[in-house]
Amino acid sequence: MKTSLFSQRKGWAVLVALIFLFTGCHSDRSGSDNTPSVARQWNEALLAAIRVDLARPTVHSRNLFHTSMAMYDAWAVFDGVASTYLLGKTVDGYYCAFNSTNVPFGENKESVRREAISFAAYRLLTHRFKNSPSVSLTQAAFNALLANLGYNAAITTTDYTSGSAAALGNYTAQCVIAYGLQDGANEQRFYVNNAYRPVNDPLAPTSPGNPDIIDLNRWQPLSLASFIDQSGNTLPGSALEFLGAEWGRVSPFALTAVDRTI
Template sequence: MIRTLIESRDKTISYAAYRLLKYRFRNSPNVDITMKQLDDLMKGLNYSISDTSTDYSTGNPIALGNYIAQSIIDYGHTDGSNELNNYSNQYYTPTNPALPLNNPDNNSDLVINPNRWQPLSFNTFIDQSGNLIEGSTPTFLGPEWGNVKPFNLNESEKTIYQRSGNNYLVYDDPGSPPLLDISSSTASSDAYKWGFSLVSIWSSHLDPHDNVMWDVSPKSIGNINFESLPNDIQNYNDFYQVEKGGDISVGHTINPYTQTPYKEQIVPRGDYTRVLAEFWADGPDSETPPGHWFTILNYVNDHELFIKKWHGTGDKLDNLEWDVKSYFTLAGTMHDCSIAAWGIKGWYDYIRPISVPFVLWQN
């Protein structure tokens, strides 16, 4: 009996995952390879890929798996993401003309709003998945994402803004970023210039030959008191160390597990900053930025000292139950983070660092 239940459970999970993956990646690059790998995996499990029934009323585990997948797919058509139109923007249009990157210094005729987003035009563009796109001007991805139905964001966290008669939903609104006033000097303009100067200065820290060495161990990095976090844009220059790099974190005196001091790890600053950027950038051969958090979760889950108890209490959970609950919780959290972050980005429509030198040169 137990064996039959386990086999049924495995079938349901396998078919649910298979149908959903087939649907999600049906238009992906190298789709033929992806589809063959999915089909081969199912065939290797001796599962028929031709059984598409969703009527699970008789207790058919295959039909239940297909039904679960179809339910998720159907929900994605109604969640505000515009999935049926390949997630395209429904009304957002950029204020600024595109900046041609082949010769940006020869575009003095472009009139740029210094506080709004600007597209970039490439002769050759390689997207995050490693796909080559000739003569491309990529669109703003997800500026209307605040309209997507959240997992656990509350109505009390939501603000509805309007631009050109269209709604932009913003959760946990942090307020406007600093704006440049080209006619007068203001605190906001000063913060604007300071922030983008910081990007330029910290970009120079990527140089591995500047002979600056850092201790990158927990002894010197991390551990910031909540009271020390900046609560206003004007306080950022007290929090970030402009010339040196990094912030005002004080590190940790003792390793809480070994109860001994951390050993210093002295490395070139340029190596550390480049690896840190690459670690979170997630290029074409990785799991993408959202998926990165799941690799961290996997690392924690697989650690020999980790005990799988929900909220740290009660009985120890088996691996499947723990994976389902922990993945669902993290996925819902990441879903809400994306809605909040891109809702803010879409509404404030802020300029990118690469456009700022051109803007300041014009003015």
């Protein structure tokens, strides 16, 4: 796989815009009305990373949810009313151990909350985009945001009982990552289909007609010398897989059992 010149230029434009945004936001971490929240800033970083990644909406809808999950839990542990989603809970068979009595409140709850949210998002996004065709751009943007918020990426401990907000964020991300490795998305194998095979053979658009079609009501892949996706990434030729054919098995966040089909 390679990245087209269009995608490279687009990626650099996104990176420059992000660094400009992050640098501008760094001047005020007090939480004033003029400063976007850290959650908003990390969401913008995620959206920018999606724009220069492979075009795979099922994967990125999951990334959006899991990032929200991580940031929400890092926020909720400091709230006296809110309940966490994953920390200290069992979700779809995965248990994330958590002792809320060891939450590092510190002297400034909002400050440590922002730090925990930032490390949770940073670790999760670093993990999820490590194999992106634009990883050099996206990781540079993630690093720039964390640094401009005033945090040190070298803090990798997950021992939140030490009183470290960064460690709490790292631990939260660790739980979300582990949860994602068993949620049915097949992340370990780059989200490929395990069993689905198309009924119809690939169609070569350069040839007339479609004489080998088996079932007109079933999906048919296209056979091309190369593909360029909507992000400008050039993909090798032959036929692309059906995207998300088995995602009815992926743990949802809003669908009920009767809503899911496989």
